[in-house]
Amino acid sequence: MWLSPHAWRRRLVFWVGAILVGAISVVFAKAADWAQLLFHGMRSEAWWSPLLLTPIGFVVSVWLVRKVFPGSEGSGIPQAIAARHLRTHDERQHLLALPIAAGKILLTLLGLACGASIGREGPTVQIGAAIMLRLARFGEIAHERGLILAGSAAGISAAFNTPLAGVVFAIEEMSRAFEQRTNGLVLTAVILAGIASLGLVGNYSYFGSTQATVVQQADWLLVAVCGIGGGFFGGVFSGTILAGSRWARRVITTHPLQRSLLIAGFCGLAVAVIGVATNGATFGTGYEQAKSAVEGQALPATFWLAKLVSSLLSTLSGIPGGIFAPALAVGAGFGSMVAEVLGSDAISLAVVLGMAGYFAGVVQAPMTAFVIILEMTGNNGNVIPLMIAAMLGYGTSRLVAPQPLYRSLAWGFIEAERARQAERVRHEAAAAPPEVPKG
Missing domain, CATH: 1.10.3080.10 (Clc chloride channel)
Structure with a gap:
């Protein structure tokens, strides 16, 4: 089993995916900083510019969500949680497809460029889960729920440079349990994503450092x-x-x-x-x-x-x-x-x-x-x-x-996907030709 070429293909695909999540997280972070600098540069030129730019940016972003990137709205964490509860790959794809992940990056940057009070860490979870879900199909890896969990944890780990928090987040928020068959996936993904992040930007404290403690x-x-x-x-x-x-x-x-x-x-x-x-x-x-x-x-x-x-x-x-x-x-x-x-x-x-x-x-x-x-x-x-x-x-x-x-919020996505599947079944049943009685 350990020397099987098929098993090594799965491992390599998984490792590449985890490193890719870390690298994309770093690039996303740099782009987010640039988007904020762009906005503040425009604001410094004209103090009133947000009164036009921010509402217009919000409207454009929601229009793109509705028309081009459905499923990219909001944080992204509820979508990743919901995908773990859905049963089939096709259902999960409606929340974690790569085009949705790309839209998530672009529209989060648009939001920051027009002054929205948002972060990139939740979106990184959806992006990491989407990458792992796509590579699961490419690498013929059957355990999609575990890979979504691993991609989510890797996203948090790389976004904050907090590997332990990535593992805890996977346990507490994403799965509410630590399944024995997924713990290795989560730990490996967090480690590899963290290595990619460290290699690109080095070790750093996200919000600076403090030694303040309770002393009295x-x-x-x-x-x-x-x-x-x-x-x-x-x-x-x-x-x-x-x-x-x-x-x-x-x-x-x-x-x-x-x-x-x-x-x-x-x-x-x-x-x-x-x-x-x-x-x-x-x-x-x-x-x-x-x-x-x-x-x-x-x-x-x-x-x-x-x-x-x-x-x-x-x-x-x-x-x-x-x-x-x-x-x-x-x-x-x-x-x-x-x-x-x-x-x-x-x-x-x-x-x-x-x-x-x-x-x-x-x-x-x-x-x-x-x-x-x-x-x-x-x-x-x-x-x-x-x-x-x-x-x-x-x-x-x-x-x-x-x-x-x-x-x-995740249950809202689950219910919407189940309603969509039920509507598809009804549509297919209505479109099917009527059965001709035998004899």
């Missing part, structure tokens, strides 16, 4: 407030997304394209107004603001709330784009505000605790939250406080929004 009793108050408060607002964000998505589906039922474009235009205009009012702070991923806060620079007290609303509108608009980086920026701003209100000098500590509480509240995946922040900031001395903040955030969020965000 007053710091535990920061843990409690950031965990509970972050979780509450994360739950509000998550619940509003789910309620808003259901409302949007009802509203666009009779005129899907026209009303989708109208919603996108309104959301884009609102995002532009907030961005102009905050002097551009809420546009884009929020990476720069979060990085500066992690390194000890206080953020404006209202930044987190403005960023939360801007991210909410960007998500509800229906454009492709993730919520990971904006959520971490919101959490950083919330932690900074808490430190200011409580009169604490431990800004960096409050920031990472706020990131853990809010992020865990949004995605309701506490292990992923504290591991990803631990790896991103390089602070190994803060494990227990981060774990507590993440668990407090998760527990509080569950009280506010009982339904997990990604899982709930």
